[in-house]
Amino acid sequence: MAILPITLYGDKILRKKAIRISKVDAKILTLINDMFETMRNADGMGLAANQVGSHKSIFIYDLSSVKGFEKTKPMVFINPKIVEYSAETTVMEEGCLSLPGIRAKVERPVGIKLLYQDLDLNDHILEDDDLLARVIQHEYDHLQATFFTDRLDDEGKKMVKKPLQKIVSRKVEIEYPITDKGTM
Ligand code: ZN
Numbered sequence: 001m002a003i004l005p006i007t008l009y010g011d012k013i014l015r016k017k018a019i020r021i022s023k024v025d026a027k028i029l030t031l032i033n034d035m036f037e038t039m040r041n042a043d044g045m046g047l048a049a050n051q052v053g054s055h056k057s058i059f060i061y062d063l064s065s066v067k068g069f070e071k072t073k074p075m076v077f078i079n080p081k082i083v084e085y086s087a088e089t090t091v092m093e094e095g096c097l098s099l100p101g102i103r104a105k106v107e108r109p110v111g112i113k114l115l116y117q118d119l120d121l122n123d124h125i126l127e128d129d130d131l132l133a134r135v136i137q138h139e140y141d142h143l144q145a146t147f148f149t150d151r152l153d154d155e156g157k158k159m160v161k162k163p164l165q166k167i168v169s170r171k172v173e174i175e176y177p178i179t180d181k182g183t184m
Helices: 026-041 131-143 154-168
Strands: 046-048 058-061 075-085 089-094 104-109 112-117 123-128
Touching: 026 046, 026 058, 046 131, 058 131, 075 131, 089 131, 104 131, 104 154, 112 131, 123 131
Parallel strands: none
Antiparallel strands: 046 058, 058 075, 075 112, 089 104, 112 123
């Protein structure tokens, strides 16, 4: 296993939509193991493949360090697709390993219904209306080339403009490995 450098806002791969997987081979399994190691090293709750430089349609989460979710099993989602959103929305603060130092309140649907595949490419459905639904929407956004900051209102977008520019130019202190500017 290896800790991979995390892509940051400004890296082009984070603005490209993920590509579906048709076969889970040894390379993909290594990628997934590396994603878990990279996420845990950075104290993240979730991670999408393009955050470690891969175009594959994969995201993971591990909420076992979150109070109240210790028994929630770490999960891998392959070729995920959110097919239903609740009408009810809620506001929660979010952060992102690719947007270090930025936290903002984001409004999203409370509940979701997610179709995804496991490592054997068997189909599954997951429905949630709690923290999982929030993490899944955030990571799913990454695979759609979207950041949580894209979802802020005009005032919120104005607030994050300068911090985002600092991330692009790497003028931020980060305690985990990141990509060099212009390499992704
Ligand atoms: Zn993120």
